[in-house]
Amino acid sequence: MRMFAVAVLATALMMAQAMVAQARPESLAPLAQQVSPSVVNITTTTVVEGRTGPQGIVPEGSPLEDLFRDFQDRGDEGRRPRRSSALGSGFVISEDGFIVTNNHVIEGADEIEIEFFPGEGQPAELLPAEVIGTDPNTDLALLKVKAPMPLTYVQFGDSDAALVGDWVVAMGNPLGQGFSVSAGIVSARNRALSGSYDDYIQTDAAINRGNSGGPLFNMDGEVIGVNTAILSPNGGSIGIGFSMASNVVSKVVAQLKEFGETRRGWLGVRIQDVDQDVAEAMGLEVAEGALITDVPDGPAKDAGLLSGDVILTFDGVDVADTRGLVRQVGNSEVGKTVRVVVYREGKTETIRVTLGRREEAERQATPEGEAEPESEESEKQLLGMTVGPLAEEQRETLNVPEGTDGLVIMSVDEAAEAWEKGLRAGDVITEAGQQKVTDVASLEARIAEVQDAGRKSLLLLVRRNGEPRFVALNLSE
Numbered sequence: 001m002r003m004f005a006v007a008v009l010a011t012a013l014m015m016a017q018a019m020v021a022q023a024r025p026e027s028l029a030p031l032a033q034q035v036s037p038s039v040v041n042i043t044t045t046t047v048v049e050g051r052t053g054p055q056g057i058v059p060e061g062s063p064l065e066d067l068f069r070d071f072q073d074r075g076d077e078g079r080r081p082r083r084s085s086a087l088g089s090g091f092v093i094s095e096d097g098f099i100v101t102n103n104h105v106i107e108g109a110d111e112i113e114i115e116f117f118p119g120e121g122q123p124a125e126l127l128p129a130e131v132i133g134t135d136p137n138t139d140l141a142l143l144k145v146k147a148p149m150p151l152t153y154v155q156f157g158d159s160d161a162a163l164v165g166d167w168v169v170a171m172g173n174p175l176g177q178g179f180s181v182s183a184g185i186v187s188a189r190n191r192a193l194s195g196s197y198d199d200y201i202q203t204d205a206a207i208n209r210g211n212s213g214g215p216l217f218n219m220d221g222e223v224i225g226v227n228t229a230i231l232s233p234n235g236g237s238i239g240i241g242f243s244m245a246s247n248v249v250s251k252v253v254a255q256l257k258e259f260g261e262t263r264r265g266w267l268g269v270r271i272q273d274v275d276q277d278v279a280e281a282m283g284l285e286v287a288e289g290a291l292i293t294d295v296p297d298g299p300a301k302d303a304g305l306l307s308g309d310v311i312l313t314f315d316g317v318d319v320a321d322t323r324g325l326v327r328q329v330g331n332s333e334v335g336k337t338v339r340v341v342v343y344r345e346g347k348t349e350t351i352r353v354t355l356g357r358r359e360e361a362e363r364q365a366t367p368e369g370e371a372e373p374e375s376e377e378s379e380k381q382l383l384g385m386t387v388g389p390l391a392e393e394q395r396e397t398l399n400v401p402e403g404t405d406g407l408v409i410m411s412v413d414e415a416a417e418a419w420e421k422g423l424r425a426g427d428v429i430t431e432a433g434q435q436k437v438t439d440v441a442s443l444e445a446r447i448a449e450v451q452d453a454g455r456k457s458l459l460l461l462v463r464r465n466g467e468p469r470f471v472a473l474n475l476s477e
Contacts, residue, residue: 028183037122039117039214042173043113044085045112087173088213089210091214095153097144098253100253113127118179127146138244157220159247163186168224169217170206170227177210183205184203184239187239197327201244203216223246227241263357265330266355269295269305270467275472291309292306293470302354303340303354307431308431313340314329335355339352382443384415388408398426400463406436408428408429434461
């Protein structure tokens, strides 16, 4: 019986090894030969100002004149402008010479030269490149060269179809060593590093300095990412690399090609994620969506969106969280009218919003609010906080805009949930239960209403240094 079990185990191991061997390609050479002519090395040159300093003076005819002249000539070498070079990678996306790379590869460069993969049908010399447009938000740049022949190019694939565990190939110019290929798998998807529009594919394919801007290929020879960054304690690859997903890249590149700049949609709201406490306080069954904390002047305000609305769907797509909404709005066409489904006061409403342009909105200030009379109610302890009326002289100190009224938190019990949720003295409560509070009595009324409705928590809109956020507090008996 034991021998039979050992034989079965050995057979299973052999079958598993055979399956792995079948899943892994025997050689990546055919793929490398197919796509390598589209990969380019990028050399940038920047003129760096030389050092400046005092110029010594030696009287004419002095015995030291010749000695000083030799010394000064040697010193001038350090003061003259000098040229600094850097290396990166890129790839051709059209036969007429459009090339994609990272913005940080070419940023600030005075000259950009493109070196093509050596081979038949490729330009035999370096070609100068022109910058068509850049997008620092996604670290992408679009270049253009004038080639004497149609260029070999590659196409974008669907990065959303890439699965964790899929084989990928990275190509580029690592550490200035020339054209190089490395292979690995997709380690993770939908990584965010620092930007609002980040959608990175994480891979263990070796990516080093000089690989920036190069393509990440799937096994069909399609570009599913642009190699952008690595996580490393020493500057070299440790198997944690990040490539901007092609579904982001293709949209940015299309705009840079058409306009020379990005034109992202703008909704005009401030938002936060809906956590479980907020969902319970608002009567939502699921903690999903984007909760509007403020509506400054802009498309959303013109359309009738309100602070306290929860955006459930945008242009027919469900909204899971704030990051997803920001990316979806940014990818939308400027001037497009979209349907926004919001949860408001226990029911859903559909509101049509005509989107503005984010780049223009970011250049403009957004004043808000109109003056209202201040409250004169006395202080009181509620929900683990001591609250009192907002005095007019406190507005400037607490950065509360004119027209915004509410209750100032005077102190917070460190043992209370309010402290755990981050509420502190100086915060201003402007809404409770999605209704304005102007005095202590109105806050007490909101608490009673929520308790009578059988809910366990109360939703507060709180401002700190002018920035609003919602906080849900559990109600104690």
